[in-house]
Amino acid sequence: MEAVEARARHPDEDVQLMLAFAAGDESAFETLFERWSRPLLRYLERLVTDAASAEELLQESFLRVYRARERYRPDARFSTWLYRIATNLAWNELRRPRRRDPHDSTDAPEAPELGSALPAVDEVVDARRLSESVDAALRKLPERQRSALWLASVEGLSYAEVAEALDTSEKAVKALVHRARTALAAKLPRVGETQPPVPEASS
């Protein structure tokens, strides 16, 4: 729990900003956008298949925040609420009927900008190749596993917060994260001795 708290991003400030915005301070909204648009876009880029959709969902997410400002209640971290909105939008987007062949899996990478082939395993895996590997492997996970792992590992949400964002139970989150992380571990090229894993989450 300490690790999670330590990784938390300005929890109080975000809530204060949102309350200020609800009270009419529009600059607070801009600050929230500046603070959260890039992390949120990075998350959305992992959920949908092309960069344009991710940008569109980012816009839509903040539009929902704007619309809901007067009903906002600080009973959760702002980021949890924001990720919940974005996740719902992205999942709906993924389920929308497409013009494409129905046999086409929703999880198959389609757009060249974001989907990338799994590179061959080499002796030396530099950061860029590692990024590409993990990105491609992540895209092959079921969407709930993908969201759960991302929010827990990268965004530092607690399992309780992930459960709220994904509208599920903590127990389910624990299972989702475990399955996702294990699946990715099996697919990733092993890091050599020169590049030990960074144990940022361990105490």
Add this chain to the structure above:
Amino acid sequence: MSERHVHEELSAWLDGELAAARSAEVEAHLESCAECAAALDALENVDHALGTLPLPDVEATRWDRLQERIAAERDAVATAPAPSRARGAAPRRRRPERWLAASAAAAALLALYLAFGRDPGSTPTPPPIARDESPVVPTPEAPAPKPPVEVAREPAPPPEASDVEGSEPSLPEPRLVPPVPDPRPATDATSLARAESAPSSAPAEPSDEELALAIELETVRDLEVIANLELLEAWLSLEEERSG
């Protein structure tokens, strides 16, 4: 206790989500079990790899685009009631219709509450909010819409139970429903589509009630804060204020 493998717990341990006692057991086991220690390395490698994914570039246009959309929405809300009042060939009794809209809203919210709040595993169909409101939209001289030539009519997407169990219902995305003339009674999706598109291009401007409800439901559907019925009460009291 420390002789049992702890693979199942390693991910939660990494995330700091194990209770202290269990965490200590896992750590004790890791001291003596090379297999579990290797599994932990592999899992930590995943987090390390995820951490290498870069943040997207800053683009000033993102904020500008958002501002444009917000401005457009403000305009829509500000101007929407006027045309619907100004039109209407015959004088209409507004009060009962408002009541109707309010009760439709209540029914819709209740349906949402029952669907989402009580049984998150089900995939409810969109609530039929717009049906009772059809008399609000004036239909001067029976439009008899000609079906446009070969317009690929998007079939109402079924709330398909996808591979994901217990997830959000797949509600149709309102903005993408083409505003083609449709002989069927207006559905939730189409009325939302009208509410969201620019009033000038819409075939029939939504009434202020429709618009308010559509905006309300759009947000509510995503946030699922309907469990508190304050929203419903606030809405109804607003209605009373207006009509009283």
